[in-house]
Amino acid sequence: MNKIPLFDLKRQHQLLKVQILKSWGKILDVSSFTNGEETKEFEQKYAKICDTKYALGVHSGTDSLIIALKAANLKSGDEVITTPCTFTATSDAIIHVGAKPVFADVQPNTGNIDPKEITKKITPKTKAILLVHLYGVPCDMNEIMYIAKKNRILVIEDASHGHGSLYNNKRVGSFGLAGCFSLYPSKTLGALGNAGIIISNNKKFIRMARMYADHGVESVETKYDHLVSGFNKLIDNIQSATLLHKLPNLELIIKRKLEIAERYNEAFQKNGKSGMIWPKNTVPSIYVYSYQTKNRKKDTELFEKLGISTGIYYPTPLHLQPSMDFLNYKKGDFPSAERFFNQTLSLPIFAELTNEEVEKIVNAISKIR
Numbered sequence: 001m002n003k004i005p006l007f008d009l010k011r012q013h014q015l016l017k018v019q020i021l022k023s024w025g026k027i028l029d030v031s032s033f034t035n036g037e038e039t040k041e042f043e044q045k046y047a048k049i050c051d052t053k054y055a056l057g058v059h060s061g062t063d064s065l066i067i068a069l070k071a072a073n074l075k076s077g078d079e080v081i082t083t084p085c086t087f088t089a090t091s092d093a094i095i096h097v098g099a100k101p102v103f104a105d106v107q108p109n110t111g112n113i114d115p116k117e118i119t120k121k122i123t124p125k126t127k128a129i130l131l132v133h134l135y136g137v138p139c140d141m142n143e144i145m146y147i148a149k150k151n152r153i154l155v156i157e158d159a160s161h162g163h164g165s166l167y168n169n170k171r172v173g174s175f176g177l178a179g180c181f182s183l184y185p186s187k188t189l190g191a192l193g194n195a196g197i198i199i200s201n202n203k204k205f206i207r208m209a210r211m212y213a214d215h216g217v218e219s220v221e222t223k224y225d226h227l228v229s230g231f232n233k234l235i236d237n238i239q240s241a242t243l244l245h246k247l248p249n250l251e252l253i254i255k256r257k258l259e260i261a262e263r264y265n266e267a268f269q270k271n272g273k274s275g276m277i278w279p280k281n282t283v284p285s286i287y288v289y290s291y292q293t294k295n296r297k298k299d300t301e302l303f304e305k306l307g308i309s310t311g312i313y314y315p316t317p318l319h320l321q322p323s324m325d326f327l328n329y330k331k332g333d334f335p336s337a338e339r340f341f342n343q344t345l346s347l348p349i350f351a352e353l354t355n356e357e358v359e360k361i362v363n364a365i366s367k368i369r
């Protein structure tokens with residue numbers, strides 16, 4: 001009996017192999033690797049999906065954050081309020097531009113940053129909120145945008161978990177100054193290697209972001225005029241071409257993952273338990289299906305015995321990571337975040353899961369005691 005994996009990219013890639021290889025062949029014929037037609041088309045199409053004016057393809061999700069923070073003019077002495085419940089790249093990006101991450105505790109049901117906790121952390125040095133839509137479940141954007149406006153601070157969204165997630169019918173990533181997305185292979189929209197994208201409605205911001213991503217250069221015609229000290233972080237045409245083949249399937253993938261998540265939720269409910277939680281005014285594009293359990297070890301063993309893989313996203317909240325020692329946080333500082341990550345457990349979810357596999361997982365959920 002084959003164990004059901006958490007993710008299996010091979011299933012998706014088998015179906016796209018011929019068309020992807022064909023477009024790579026075209027790139028080899030032209031042999032131009034950045035700033036190409038494929039990249040322009042991908043940026044335009046992604047911006048259109050998100051209903052923003054602009055998009056900029058970059059080398060990774062981590063780079064999308066660093067470039068966005070640079071282009072927003074964040075620097076040494078600035079404070080950025082962020083969540084401890086995320087992947088390390090979120091707060092690392094803040095550190096890489098010389099600013100200081102200031103963590104705020106999360107909502108106990110979603111693990112998303114709690115607007116009330118944001119308010120408590122605002123100081124005269126606060127320049128931005130860098131929020132994360134954890135697992136693809138949108139943050140409380142009405143509250144957060146209100147707080148940001150009132151206090152004149154920027155909002156930047158790390159939407160790496162939520163390609164296409166909707167909050168009040170509006171795409172996540174399109175609320176603040178910028179939305180940053182990882183296009184790492186395992187993400188809901190993934191390249192075949194590293195890639196990321198930044199979306200925005202602000203022309204000045206996107207112009208700065210493009211410069212920071214391309215050695216401070218404004219356009220190909222003036223490629224030896226360096227207006228700021230930039231990086232070499234543009235997306236590769238090869239990845240853009242690949243992503244163009246995946247983009248048409250994004251809506252279907254989101255729909256299928258949501259359908260599977262609802263099936264799991266139903267099974268949890270029947271078993272008198274609660275599955276994954278998202279607010280009523282949202283339609284999440286689910287990255288991973290995670291639920292809260294007080295018996296994580298026992299549940300993991302049960303799924304293991306029944307041939308089902310599980311995962312933990314993520315084992316440690318960021319304020320307790322050795323890399324953040326210099327910020328002097330300690331255990332107990334963010335009780336909701338600590339509890340949330342101690343109790344989180346993820347089940348397999350990807351669009352190519354068969355109905356049989358889904359029912360096998362549903363059956364296992366009914367056996368949780």
Ligand SMILES: *Cc1c(COP(=O)(O)O)cnc(C)c1O
Binds near residue numbers: 090160183184
């Ligand atoms: C994956 C991820 C990133 C980093 O993206 P890379 O493409 O791996 O650099 C950043 N933030 C979050 C929340 C992520 O999940």
